[in-house]
Amino acid sequence: MALPLEEALELYRRMLRIRFFEKKMDFLFTHGQVHGTCHFSIGQEASAVGACAAIQEDDVVMSTHRGHGHALARGLPLNNLMAELMGRVDGFCSGRGGTQHVMSWKHHFIANGITGGTAVTGTGIALAFALKKEPRVVLSFSGDGAINEGHYHETLNLAAVWKLPIIFLCENNLYAMSTHTKESMVLQDISKRVESYGMKSITIDGNDIEMVKETVSSAVQNARTGLGPVFIECKTYRFSGHSKNDLFLYRTREEEAQWLKKDPIEKYEKIIKERYGESNETFKRIHQEVEQELDAAAIFAQNSPFPPEASLLDHCWCSEGGLP
Ligand SMILES: Cc1ncc(C[n+]2csc(CCOP(=O)(O)OP(=O)(O)O)c2C)c(N)n1
Numbered sequence: 001m002a003l004p005l006e007e008a009l010e011l012y013r014r015m016l017r018i019r020f021f022e023k024k025m026d027f028l029f030t031h032g033q034v035h036g037t038c039h040f041s042i043g044q045e046a047s048a049v050g051a052c053a054a055i056q057e058d059d060v061v062m063s064t065h066r067g068h069g070h071a072l073a074r075g076l077p078l079n080n081l082m083a084e085l086m087g088r089v090d091g092f093c094s095g096r097g098g099t100q101h102v103m104s105w106k107h108h109f110i111a112n113g114i115t116g117g118t119a120v121t122g123t124g125i126a127l128a129f130a131l132k133k134e135p136r137v138v139l140s141f142s143g144d145g146a147i148n149e150g151h152y153h154e155t156l157n158l159a160a161v162w163k164l165p166i167i168f169l170c171e172n173n174l175y176a177m178s179t180h181t182k183e184s185m186v187l188q189d190i191s192k193r194v195e196s197y198g199m200k201s202i203t204i205d206g207n208d209i210e211m212v213k214e215t216v217s218s219a220v221q222n223a224r225t226g227l228g229p230v231f232i233e234c235k236t237y238r239f240s241g242h243s244k245n246d247l248f249l250y251r252t253r254e255e256e257a258q259w260l261k262k263d264p265i266e267k268y269e270k271i272i273k274e275r276y277g278e279s280n281e282t283f284k285r286i287h288q289e290v291e292q293e294l295d296a297a298a299i300f301a302q303n304s305p306f307p308p309e310a311s312l313l314d315h316c317w318c319s320e321g322g323l324p
């Protein structure tokens with residue numbers, strides 16, 4: 001069933017916010033304001049926004065090294081997210097988590113840079129919900145590379161045996177760093193492998209935001225009513241490189257061009273125009289508003305100080321003082 005226009009425009013705006021946020025981070029990184037590296041999710045906005053739109057406020061989102069989009073889709077405020085990524089005190093972890101380890105318990109959001117770690121810790125949280133008989137679910141994002149980790153398979157098995165309330169959402173963007181899925185697995189539909197654990201498992205077009213939202217909604221219903229976990233493979237593509245210093249030498253320009261034609265944001269703009277008769281003006285306005293929000297967030301983050309040097313060892317359990 002088609003979504004009401006207002007909801008469709010809101011989903012569009014959230015995807016655009018992610019794309020512009022990533023572009024802004026790229027700019028700030030190039031200008032020496034973000035340190036380490038960054039993994040952008042440009043091209044994968046529909047799976048983040050569609051999935052997060054299907055869960056409730058007190059459900060938990062486990063996110064990956066490529067997690068800026070998940071955080072924004074979850075509704076983490078732009079200002080504090082940008083401050084975190086720039087290592088400032090106003091970040092969610094006072095700048096200590098940085099781009100791969102943003103955590104905001106207020107938003108029930110935890111990112112984890114360990115490939116496949118989101119499934120393991122997410123399953124632990126789902127077990128806690130089950131034991132406490134809380135009607136909450138975990139939405140655990142991962143990439144296609146994570147599915148080749150041993151711990152991921154142990155987790156899938158236990159989650160299925162114990163019928164835990166968790167949705168494993170795998171963003172299959174065809175690559176784990178520079179390794180194409182054809183080099184790392186025989187079956188190209190990951191959902192077929194997961195089926196063997198005895199859970200519902202499905203592959204969908206991850207660039208179709210309405211399909212993602214609908215599929216995750218029904219998985220959430222499954223998990224919340226005690227019927228156990230669901231695995232959803234979203235086929236998608238990252239338009240940017242793996243991380244900041246990636247020159248894309250392992251993929252062809254033709255392949256990129258094919259996927260650019262399936263851009264989730266352009267695709268949805270076209271659908272909204274055709275279905276509801278919205279004009280270019282509407283989209284121009286949304287673009288301007290999102291750009292303004294991001295400019296303001298960058299100023300907020302730049303004005304936030306770095307944590308004081310004296311706090312360097314705070315929260316470190318192995319520091320001289322021993323365990324807190
Ligand atoms: C346990 C572990 N092994 C290796 C790495 C290094 N690493 C970071 S991202 C990545 C590739 C992950 O690929 P995928 O799961 O497909 O996610 P994508 O980057 O495509 O979003 C690897 C191997 C890591 N972070 N953790």
Ligand SMILES: [Mg+2]
Nearest residue numbers: 143144175176
């Ligand atoms: Mg991948």
